[in-house]
Amino acid sequence: MSxxxxxxxxxxxxxxxxAGADQSLQSPFGLPGAQALWSWAGATASWPNRTDPGGTRxxxxxxxxxxxxxxxxxxxxxxxFGPQRGPWENHEWxxxxxxxxxxxxxxxxxxxxxxxxxxxxDTTFHFVAGDPADVLEQAKAAAQGKDVRLxxxxxxxxxxxxxxxxxxxxxxxxxxxxxTGLRLxxxxxELLDRFHLEVVPSPSGVTHHLFWRK
Amino acid sequence: MSxxxxxxxxxxxxxxxxAGADQSLQSPFGLPGAQALWSWAGATASWPNRTDPGGTRxxxxxxxxxxxxxxxxxxxxxxxFGPQRGPWENHEWxxxxxxxxxxxxxxxxxxxxxxxxxxxxDTTFHFVAGDPADVLEQAKAAAQGKDVRLxxxxxxxxxxxxxxxxxxxxxxxxxxxxxTGLRLxxxxxELLDRFHLEVVPSPSGVTHHLFWRK
Numbered sequence: 001m002s003x004x005x006x007x008x009x010x011x012x013x014x015x016x017x018x019a020g021a022d023q024s025l026q027s028p029f030g031l032p033g034a035q036a037l038w039s040w041a042g043a044t045a046s047w048p049n050r051t052d053p054g055g056t057r058x059x060x061x062x063x064x065x066x067x068x069x070x071x072x073x074x075x076x077x078x079x080x081f082g083p084q085r086g087p088w089e090n091h092e093w094x095x096x097x098x099x100x101x102x103x104x105x106x107x108x109x110x111x112x113x114x115x116x117x118x119x120x121x122d123t124t125f126h127f128v129a130g131d132p133a134d135v136l137e138q139a140k141a142a143a144q145g146k147d148v149r150l151x152x153x154x155x156x157x158x159x160x161x162x163x164x165x166x167x168x169x170x171x172x173x174x175x176x177x178x179x180t181g182l183r184l185x186x187x188x189x190e191l192l193d194r195f196h197l198e199v200v201p202s203p204s205g206v207t208h209h210l211f212w213r214k
Numbered sequence: 215m216s217x218x219x220x221x222x223x224x225x226x227x228x229x230x231x232x233a234g235a236d237q238s239l240q241s242p243f244g245l246p247g248a249q250a251l252w253s254w255a256g257a258t259a260s261w262p263n264r265t266d267p268g269g270t271r272x273x274x275x276x277x278x279x280x281x282x283x284x285x286x287x288x289x290x291x292x293x294x295f296g297p298q299r300g301p302w303e304n305h306e307w308x309x310x311x312x313x314x315x316x317x318x319x320x321x322x323x324x325x326x327x328x329x330x331x332x333x334x335x336d337t338t339f340h341f342v343a344g345d346p347a348d349v350l351e352q353a354k355a356a357a358q359g360k361d362v363r364l365x366x367x368x369x370x371x372x373x374x375x376x377x378x379x380x381x382x383x384x385x386x387x388x389x390x391x392x393x394t395g396l397r398l399x400x401x402x403x404e405l406l407d408r409f410h411l412e413v414v415p416s417p418s419g420v421t422h423h424l425f426w427r428k
Binding site: 065069198202 | 279280410412414417
């Protein structure tokens with residue numbers, strides 16, 4: 001089986017918004033109320049940060065659980081990694097995720113500003129320049145036969161879609177509307193020239209959108 | 215996290231039938247037309263026996279893919295292992311699955327007739343007597359912290375349900391009716407005293423039933 005580039009558990013509003021323009025240390029998504037986009041995942045038994053027992057084991061849990069399944073590397077944009085822009089002032093910032101990042105694989109952060117790789121627990125962050133095809137090639141080599149997850153943010157997902165490098169997408173659409181912000185799409189119909197689509201409503205109110213290449 | 219006993223990708227008809235009474239070498243499920251119960255899984259990209267490219271990557275594929283996820287051992291009844299009854303006449307029969315069984319873990323076959331363990335590829339079959347709780351204890355030890363899959367057949371699943379040892383079930387209900395046969399249930403409502411239930415229809419026509427303990 002060939003290695004896929006997969007978007008997994010990527011959250012957007014009913015009007016396609018995934019983030020806001022005003023990202024900051026206090027507001028990683030730059031979008032007031034953004035937590036409404038991923039509350040469905042936090043309610044599941046398999047949510048990685050769950051410390052109390054319980055949690056649902058229905059459909060949403062299947063998607064939460066699949067986040068790491070057969071994934072050997074992640075690609076993310078610099079804006080997912082942190083709020084800084086331009087050259088690195090120092091190397092103190094090591095991501096939003098603390099000492100135990102939820103990736104457990106090599107992570108390739110796309111940036112034109114070089115920085116040494118570093119490791120936190122079983123996640124190693126590499127900082128790579130290059131176009132999407134170059135970065136994907138590096139990530140596939142690091143994934144050792146497993147699939148590569150395209151982690152976002154939304155600008156990075158669009159960049160890889162424009163380069164036609166994405167094989168499958170799982171997009172969770174939440175029943176909340178933002179009006180403004182950075183959009184994945186105006187409508188999921190935009191992808192139907194290249195992808196099959198299955199739309200699966202969940203009892204949580206989220207609608208899971210599953211795309212795979214024609 | 216504690217180890218769960220999970221029923222995964224277990225197939226029944228709309229009237230709850232999972233197998234027939236007349237199992238034989240030619241008819242492993244003892245039920246004419248039984249292939250209608252699992253054709254949804256065979257259509258998915260992740261179906262283990264798929265040799266041609268393609269296949270769906272929608273909801274059904276998530277369930278096919280989850281079959282092996284975090285599973286460290288399987289428990290099955292002797293009637294899932296083979297059509298023989300009573301004492302083993304010889305040890306030539308090594309299951310229906312050829313040299314590469316799809317389990318990839320230890321498998322505990324419940325039988326009162328002893329037989330030595332044997333290994334095919336990365337699957338080792340053990341033959342164990344004892345009640346469900348005893349067998350589950352052995353399987354959990356072998357699973358080394360991962361979950362245990364309860365593989366069936368239907369009589370074995372019912373036996374573990376009666377002993378209240380099952381933590382989660384994924385039952386795929388196909389839009390076909392058999393009228394007679396071995397039933398998992400008269401109705402899924404029977405389990406609602408002990409389990410939550412989410413019912414998720416798939417575009418393939420199968421209705422996925424997800425149960426987890428209250």
